[in-house]
Amino acid sequence: MFKAMRASDLFKSRPEGLYCPPGDFFIDPVRSVERALITHGHSDHARSGHSSVLATQETLDIMGLRYGEDFAGTTQAATLGETLDINGVAVTFHPAGHVLGSAQICVEHKGMRIVASGDYKRQKDATCLPFEPIRCDVFITEATFGLPVFRHPPDRDEIARVLKSAAQFPERSHLIGAYALGKAQRVMRLLRDAGYDRPIYIHGALAKLSDYYQSQGVDLGHLEPATVESGGKADFAGAIVVGPPSAFADRWARRFPDPISCFASGWMRIRQRAKQGGVELPLIISDHADWDELIVTIKETGAEEIWVTHGREEALVRWCELEGIAARPLHLVGYEDEGD
Numbered sequence: 001m002f003k004a005m006r007a008s009d010l011f012k013s014r015p016e017g018l019y020c021p022p023g024d025f026f027i028d029p030v031r032s033v034e035r036a037l038i039t040h041g042h043s044d045h046a047r048s049g050h051s052s053v054l055a056t057q058e059t060l061d062i063m064g065l066r067y068g069e070d071f072a073g074t075t076q077a078a079t080l081g082e083t084l085d086i087n088g089v090a091v092t093f094h095p096a097g098h099v100l101g102s103a104q105i106c107v108e109h110k111g112m113r114i115v116a117s118g119d120y121k122r123q124k125d126a127t128c129l130p131f132e133p134i135r136c137d138v139f140i141t142e143a144t145f146g147l148p149v150f151r152h153p154p155d156r157d158e159i160a161r162v163l164k165s166a167a168q169f170p171e172r173s174h175l176i177g178a179y180a181l182g183k184a185q186r187v188m189r190l191l192r193d194a195g196y197d198r199p200i201y202i203h204g205a206l207a208k209l210s211d212y213y214q215s216q217g218v219d220l221g222h223l224e225p226a227t228v229e230s231g232g233k234a235d236f237a238g239a240i241v242v243g244p245p246s247a248f249a250d251r252w253a254r255r256f257p258d259p260i261s262c263f264a265s266g267w268m269r270i271r272q273r274a275k276q277g278g279v280e281l282p283l284i285i286s287d288h289a290d291w292d293e294l295i296v297t298i299k300e301t302g303a304e305e306i307w308v309t310h311g312r313e314e315a316l317v318r319w320c321e322l323e324g325i326a327a328r329p330l331h332l333v334g335y336e337d338e339g340d
């Protein structure tokens with residue numbers, strides 16, 4: 001099919017982020033802009049201070065919870081699968097399987113279709129809608145775990161290791177470090193799916209988002225605040241406690257009896273990294289595609305050209321070239337991967 005538009009005219013890298021000149025909008029800009037389309041609520045993608053924001057209702061809600069209701073001048077909710085016209089450019093949001101509300105953004109103009117994936121994964125996750133492969137000319141993929149060494153095992157197996165350890169050491173508590181948006185709720189949901197029905201104790205930093213997930217129909221079961229008021233050390237014997245990874249380094253963690261530190265992250269594949277962080281029970285649970293998922297997804301989009309962003313760009317670019325697919329790194333800056 002003849003394309004009246006070149007991919008490089010439909011999207012450009014700017015210091016603010018990925019810019020669409022004909023539509024005059026940015027996707028996940030890292031600085032304040034006039035019009036921002038946002039893929040999901042992680043803080044490196046969803047920043048406050050834009051004049052207008054278009055995102056799924058869940059992402060708008062999450063931004064409101066994190067930044068306050070005045071996080072943008074105006075907001076508009078995008079319905080998944082429904083095409084909107086922005087200055088003559090067709091824009092459609094599709095599920096990305098990353099966290100609640102996460103979306104890929106498909107942009108089409110004069111016969112050229114580009115899909116910006118945002119962050120995504122292919123493993124099943126009961127806390128959000130599954131990734132939907134979209135046929136396109138250019139696919140913009142993340143590459144957080146874009147090296148063949150990164151292969152995520154089934155998340156059920158990882159959670160089973162926590163439950164086994166908890167059964168083995170009933171007098172100790174298990175502290176699971178998990179990022180506040182997405183990972184924490186997924187870990188709790190996995191515990192429930194594995195049959196764990198005791199209260200799960202959570203750090204205060206997880207409360208708002210976990211309540212929000214529950215309000216959206218993601219059942220996390222009985223959650224209790226992991227505060228001093230809720231009991232002395234002995235009361236946490238055998239307990240499973242979930243908190244942001246940063247909390248485990250401070251005083252907060254000392255209230256628990258002889259804790260076993262766990263950390264749910266794709267980086268736990270690297271033993272050295274777990275050891276350095278003092279993690280006794282590393283859990284390889286990631287909300288990003290691993291190497292195999294990246295490859296499968298690139299193939300399923302049928303894209304002739306791949307643009308690779310935030311992560312290990314070079315290895316994936318090289319793989320594409322060997323497969324005869326044109327590819328290049330985008331070198332966008334400012335994405336620090338809040339929720340690996």
Ligand SMILES: [Zn+2]
Binds near residue numbers: 040042098338339
């Ligand atoms: Zn993310």
